[in-house]
């Protein structure tokens with residue numbers, strides 16, 4: 001069977017998730033499009049790279065990502081670094097003819113995103129953005145129901161992405177609070193996941209009317225170590241640094257296909273952990289999803305008999321998208337890792353069979369334009385067009 005050599009950049013949270021998917025993908029999807037070979041891992045810190053390579057199963061490591069780009073044996077470059085390095089690495093990888101899996105959001109700015117898009121188009125390499133939540137079987141099944149007309153024309157889409165790891169002002173100043181690294185705050189970090197799902201399930205977004213807030217203006221500086229996402233509390237008199245990104249966004253949406261909706265994203269909602277909810281109302285039915293109960297899709301159809309009309313729960317399993325590859329009966333428990341395994345399968349399938357991968361850099365660029373419109377709308381108190 002064909003093998004493809006992967007060079008991964010970054011040794012943190014996503015490096016672990018992607019590496020696990022490379023190991024697991026052929027165990028779930030067989031025959032696999034190709035076998036991922038975990039060839040080399042790079043991190044800015046050489047010692048961290050060596051440790052992570054041993055832990056995540058890579059043959060070798062390096063302290064310089066350019067080693068991966070220069071290596072002719074590497075087929076795939078996996079970008080699992082913070083957002084400030086996505087553009088530089090992706091453009092170099094495309095110029096070297098490598099296929100690219102890049103973490104979300106595509107970049108810090110739309111200008112960077114456009115340069116990345118132009119580079120992959122020019123090189124003709126397969127490219128994918130890691131908006132993995134849309135790979136959750138229940139969300140893919142919602143897409144199937146909508147495409148098959150089960151709820152009729154979509155009228156309203158309502159989404160939240162709520163977390164609470166940044167609600168405590170003593171949670172440290174992660175790179176996720178620094179505009180020069182992250183680009184934006186909750187908007188780019190988690191809002192983009194639900195913008196991706198909105199575009200996937202409904203249609204592209206034409207206009208937005210938005211509010212953007214920052215509640216906690218400074219945070220304790222993190223002295224060392226990997227990003228701990230608020231789990232390490234720094235108390236007492238400590239040096240503080242400026243937070244220059246948003247804590248929360250809320251926006252109304254007008255879709256290209258005439259549907260309307262709303263979307264909220266914050267990492268400051270006490271009690272909410274990874275609370276991605278979607279409610280979609282169509283002419284003839286409704287769909288509800290909550291990622292904290294991600295095996296389940298709730299559906300309601302207008303033609304159900306009057307005495308039993310209401311939401312009912314479908315547990316995803318072998319009968320649902322990618323379900324047959326995962327587990328033999330419903331409700332065994334789909335997790336975050338499964339979304340990454342499906343993402344890995346889709347990417348390898350696209351590379352080997354020379355297909356367009358979804359979501360790709362074009363989707364990432366559009367999502368970046370939508371984020372810009374959300375910021376513009378909040379600043380001007382006006383509706384903003386996502387294409388101007």
Ligand code: NAI
Pocket residue numbers: 009010011012013014015042043044045048065080081082083085103104105130131132189226227
């Ligand atoms: P992290 O902070 O856990 O790890 C980042 C790693 O990249 C660190 O090991 C750091 O030393 C390394 N690094 C930073 N700059 C580098 C450079 N120029 N060259 C080589 N190594 C470098 O970050 P995490 O959480 O893994 O996030 C990485 C990316 O993944 C971000 O873009 C983030 O938005 C995205 N992400 C996506 C998730 C999803 O659900 N799809 C979940 C978490 C993060």
Ligand code: SOE
Pocket residue numbers: 163189190229267
């Ligand atoms: C932190 O908000 C984070 O790790 C995001 O960066 C991811 O994209 C999200 O999936 C989980 O939470």
